Amino acid sequence: MNKLYLWGIIITAVMLAATYISVSMSEGGLNNDIVNMLAITGAVALVIITVFVVIKYVRQMQVDSATGELTEDNWDGIGEYLNDVPTGWAVTFLLLMVWGMWYMTVGYPVQSYSQIGEYNEDTAAHNAKFAAQYKDITGDRLVEMGESVFLAECKVCHGISADGIDGKAANLNKRIDAIAVKHAIEYGSNNQLLGFMMPMPDRNGLMNANAGYAPITDAEIDTVSAYVANGMTGDGADIFAGTCAMCHGADGTGVESMGPNIKKFDIALVTNVLNYGKKGGIGAMPKFERLNAKQKEAVGAYITSLSE
Amino acid sequence: MENRPLEYDYTVAKMFMLTTIVLGIVGMLVGVILAFQLAYPELNLVLGEGLAEYTNFSRLRPLHTDAVIFGFTLSGVFATWYYVGQRVLKVSMAESKLLMFLGKLHFWLYLVVVAAVVVSLLAGVTTSKEYAEFEWPIDIAVVVVWVIFGISMFGLIGIRREKSLYISVWYYIATFLGIAMLYLFNNMEIPTILGQSAAGESGIGAWYHSVSMYAGTNDALVQWWYGHNAVAFGFTVPIVAMIYYFLPKESGQAIYSYKLSLLSFWGLMFVYLWAGGHHLLYSTVPDWMQTMGSIFSVILILPSWGSAINMLLTMKGEWQQVAASPLIKFMVLGSTFYMFSTLEGPIQAIKSVNAIAHFTDWIVGHVHDGVLGWVGFMIMAALYHMAPRVFKREIYSKSLMAAQFWIQTVGVVLYFTSMWIAGITQGMMWRAHDEFGNLAYSFIDTVTVLHPYYAIRGIGGLLYLVGFLMFAYNIYKTMSARRVEESELQNASPMGA
Amino acid sequence: MFHWLEKHPFFFAVGVFLVISFAGLVEILPNFAQQSRPVIGTAPYSTLELAGRHVYIKNSCNACHSQLVRPFKSETDRYGHYSLSGEYAYDRPFLWGSKRTGPDLMRVGNYRTTDWHENHMKDPAGVVPGSIMPAYRWMFTNTADIDTAFAEQLTVAQFFSVPYNQPVPMKDGSTKVVKMGGSVAEANALALAEAELIAADMKDQDVKDAVANGQIPEIVALIAYMNSLK
């Protein structure tokens, strides 16, 4: 066998091995996705075809010799042979043109394909498959699923460890930070955290029953904020009981249709945040329309699990 | 047939050779900086925080593309035209004062436009359209330069002695016409100083700002009809013109087949323009246009390969020349890369493959196996062939040239292999869903995996740049050496050791 | 015939021209006839948003970011609904881009917020570890060019009948009027009013001060534009 073909085979083998290694090492992986497979096949075919076609012509450089009849023309010393068009080339060209015509008129008539139609089918199939698969997941699996959503969607703001990246977003490892509580008390809160419009009044509307229904003072705000942020421990229990418990419950876990749970995360709260977004002392949290109900539930379970 | 030896006048060719080299260095240097900025983002601050506005990736990227396309490549096209044109038409520029004047005017105006482009891109004055970033005042200047080029080209053709046009001239003519048509239509824009407020104020805002005549999907269609064919008439057609002259000339071989030249030329002209839809696959342009773009892209393989095969067959039986001459190696490998990228393009144009390839580095890989392996190699080979003839001196160093060839070849291979892996990896990660049917990766995961490939690409690009500097040095030493060649040379370029 | 053409450059050129213009006629014209009309819910850009769009273009954000959501499950999951032609009716130029070094931004207004952009544009890697996006700190001090944005509004209203100061239908059945100033001063006042809303959600004190003094830093315009992408 000629050395060149040997080289061709070596290149091909190296290419195949490299492809195999990089695909099996790559994070995405083939994933049984026809698009991925076609792309890889295309890349491999490209190298192999080019290498062998070029080898064919290089062989002719090595062993053949230029012959044929020259035309009369000559430009700056450059002549032209009257050689015929290489048959393989001509035939392929013709076939491809025929294929093109066929494709446009018969194979895939130009108006009959719709990429949106294809999308709708793919999406329906995907959704059906996963709806069936995750219909019943609960407990740890639900949390796992939630983590997967969190890592794809939420970590750009809340950070990979959900710590809020130095106060740029809420730290989700605990229910709430003192500055967020303080902000809610001073300015009120109006984020549909209960799933419907039920604003919390600002500091002028918050009266401390223990102090004769006087509006809450700066010192009291600081104390109760620290108390809530510490998970309802430390000083300030009395202020809380006198001012907040009416709406948030004595233990801070919320009162139906009155105030949300501010002691612990729960799925309902997270779902409401995802449905309506949230604007507070730290910044603004967007709503997430593109997540489905199960994904919201899952990420709620995940976030709840972080502070447990 | 004329017997009197003609003295060709290479003044204008020499001027454009100079800009080819200088703008090549600038463009590729910026390319290398870009490549390393993606691997090491701190390099966005190479000249310090204060100048970051002008040195960050996004400000520099259009400078790279425009410097290599409209600087390096076009200069190369002009330089070779002012060399090849005279020779295959058998007339000297010196024979017409007017043509000589137009040629020089062409060069100097071109230089003015280049300066304006560099300043405006650094200042952030751009319309955002890829490869058509310039605002209307520059557009007008571009059109003027192009018209002068056209007059000077057709002027030379008009006074030719060689009745029939050589293949290269076909391609140069097509370059002129194609770019003229595309550029005009894609740059239809309305200067906003024309706007008048209800209060009667006019001339409001920046005088150079304009707004595109087309909106949204229509704008995209026109832009990629242009963008695709800017590739065709900038990176393909005039480069084919070059190889059709320089390969047979350097090797002393006759063109393998006139018929193949003919079919490839007209095939290319007809098919190329239809394929632009492959830049808009899965976009909001109608499905049928996308399908046509894909189909014609696949058909386009054949007229493209036709020219390349014709060139390879021209070297039939001449392996010893390929082995001995680095200059011929550049052209033979150039044809190979041309075949490679014109097969790669159609594969990427298949809708299902484009679903993964589009928007990724695989496209960047495709771009650079074409531009580095084909456009760059061919232009350097052309200049190497021209240098001894226009400067009347032997090429300074053959071994430097051979070393350059291998360094750059390694550079290209590193560039495109790393971008293939990067592109396909990223494409697959974007598409991946996990066991729960959720997206498997957040976007940033698909960015950080690319780091090693970006670094390798940077090294590949650096090798290519080093090779280009070796080329520049070799030409510089050739220019400034003692004059040796007395008369016109036939065929193989004389090379120093 | 070809041999004859090769001896007659003029006709050769005409031949080439006919062959290359054919495809454009067949492929491009039909779509122009059926022009892309705005879909319901698509409104023209306000002065400040347009100024932000100019900041986006000036810095070639489109070199890394696309604005085209393709109809794949993996893209609609990541970015939201696939793009519709009519959504681009007021995009001159279109900004689809051709490279996604960074994520698509077609609907980024849906899932990123003013304060996030503020942090991110100042120091991308500080918010998203591993980000390779450059920091755009000069945008916090450069002043946005409201006049040019206004000139563009006037131009598109005059030449392309873009509906400023007219009700445009919204998805919820309501209508929305995007105002365009009657004079340069009025346009600047409108933009400033919008800028104040954005600055209120920002933290950077210099930016807040600038807006309070009637100046609009580029970052404010850019964020207005980002927030408008939905």
Ligand code: HEM
């Ligand atoms: C048969 C010939 C070719 C076909 C069918 C073809 C096809 C394609 C396709 C499908 C894309 C990707 C579009 C996308 O998804 O973004 C592309 C991009 C590109 N190709 Fe080719 N290609 C061909 C030859 C070449 C050659 C020879 C060169 C250069 C020497 C070249 C330069 C480019 C460039 C610069 C781009 C990037 C355009 C952008 O900015 O997005 N192509 N080509």
Ligand code: HEM
């Ligand atoms: C020294 C060698 C070079 C290096 C390191 C280099 C590097 C780069 C980089 C990093 C990009 C941006 C890719 C991205 O956005 O992800 C780019 C884009 C591009 N370069 Fe180069 N480049 C080099 C030489 C050239 C040459 C010689 C040409 C043309 C003759 C060229 C034409 C282009 C084009 C057309 C694009 C735009 C591609 C697209 O938008 O898809 N480059 N290059």
Ligand SMILES: [Ca+2]
């Ligand atoms: Ca323009």
Ligand SMILES: [Ca+2]
């Ligand atoms: Ca591009």
Ligand SMILES: [Cu+2]
């Ligand atoms: Cu193309």
